[in-house]
Amino acid sequence: KQEVTQIPAALSVPEGENLVLNCSFTDSAIYNLQWFRQDPGKGLTSLLLIQSSQREQTSGRLNASLDKSSGRSTLYIAASQPGDSATYLCAVFMDSNYQLIWGAGTKLIIKP
């Protein structure tokens, strides 16, 4: 049974720092992995989608990597800004049973 874990549960860093959020999964037979951010009281915003055949995806200051064999993905945020404060979630899609499995999220606070 696939399990997705995100560590840490919460992270607080000063503005301007580069940071890494982690996502690990127990079953490497994923179809894709997606990173989202959620702002309080808002829906989810899809940030990056990595297909199982890909190693990384980049969008602006965000870079997501995928290492299927070790069951890990990281979300790298460069030059963090207070506007990056949100909860970041990763989700893996298993096409074997058509399930989307979510992590519990990392709550990120960027201090001005």
Place this chain on the structure above:
Amino acid sequence: DTAVSQTPKYLVTQMGNDKSIKCEQNLGHDTMYWYKQDSKKFLKIMFSYNNKELIINETVPNRFSPKSPDKAHLNLHINSLELGDSAVYFCASSPGTAWGPQHFGDGTRLSIL
């Protein structure tokens, strides 16, 4: 223009009532989803429709019934509401069926008194 819109944003009602949440997307996507987010912020898929056809129906009580009149709409009807139904419900859509990038609505916060 809002891409995925859900109504209402807040819903407060009493146990035993029947209520509906509406969702519409103007992105031309083929697939729509309903998720439930519990108090621990954990998101769980409930249903998924592709071109009005049900493709995912997770283990949810049969008091929950999705309805898709066309591929731009996926409504969620809940009968005989229970305290445990209190949560935030998110609608989402994506192009195609391969679980591409999903676009989410802002959520409907359901509170059962």
